[in-house]
Amino acid sequence: MASKAIPCAVLVFRIFTLAACVASGLLLALDNFTTANGNQKLRFQDVVTFRYVLSAAAIGAAYSILQLPFNIYYASTQKRLIRNECMPEFDFYADKVVSSILCSAVGAGFGAGFELKKVIEVLIPLLASLGVLDNLQETQTKNDDFYEKAIIATGILLVGAVCMAVVSILTSITRTSNPGFFR
Numbered sequence: 001m002a003s004k005a006i007p008c009a010v011l012v013f014r015i016f017t018l019a020a021c022v023a024s025g026l027l028l029a030l031d032n033f034t035t036a037n038g039n040q041k042l043r044f045q046d047v048v049t050f051r052y053v054l055s056a057a058a059i060g061a062a063y064s065i066l067q068l069p070f071n072i073y074y075a076s077t078q079k080r081l082i083r084n085e086c087m088p089e090f091d092f093y094a095d096k097v098v099s100s101i102l103c104s105a106v107g108a109g110f111g112a113g114f115e116l117k118k119v120i121e122v123l124i125p126l127l128a129s130l131g132v133l134d135n136l137q138e139t140q141t142k143n144d145d146f147y148e149k150a151i152i153a154t155g156i157l158l159v160g161a162v163c164m165a166v167v168s169i170l171t172s173i174t175r176t177s178n179p180g181f182f183r
Contacts, residue, residue, distance in 0.1 A: 027152065
């Protein structure tokens with residue numbers, strides 16, 4: 001019973017990782033705004049950290065899509081599609097790398113999102129008092145919405161990173177139950 005439960009759990013968590021990475025990437029890619037008079041435009045591409053978060057989400061989604069057929073076969077038949085000892089080793093190391101990429105993107109996204117939102121909340125009234133900004137309320141609202149969407153997208157990616165970390169732990173268990181070629 002336990003031997004069948006681990007491959008099924010890996011499959012479920014990998015599907016959750018895929019869904020979270022895709023949802024995070026879509027939400028971040030659609031995050032932009034333009035003020036009514038058109039003099040201020042902000043897109044997620046303008047913040048380098050948010051580009052990194054999108055890239056990490058794309059890497060996580062691509063890796064999950066790549067692994068999905070192998071996991072479906074393994075969960076349904078209890079046999080590896082590639083029947084040498086390379087597949088458990090590859091799963092072990094690749095899951096660790098992808099998990100690390102997702103975790104670093106989550107940290108960077110939260111750090112940039114919260115800090116830039118704080119800076120902009122102080123900077124916009126200052127610019128308005130100098131006469132540089134015309135519509136203070138609209139600019140402040142749209143900037144807040146922009147950074148909140150980016151923070152929400154990063155939170156969704158956090159779900160994917162946690163699911164990928166669980167997959168990494170579960171593949172560690174399956175690797176230790178099978179002797180690998182590094183032993």
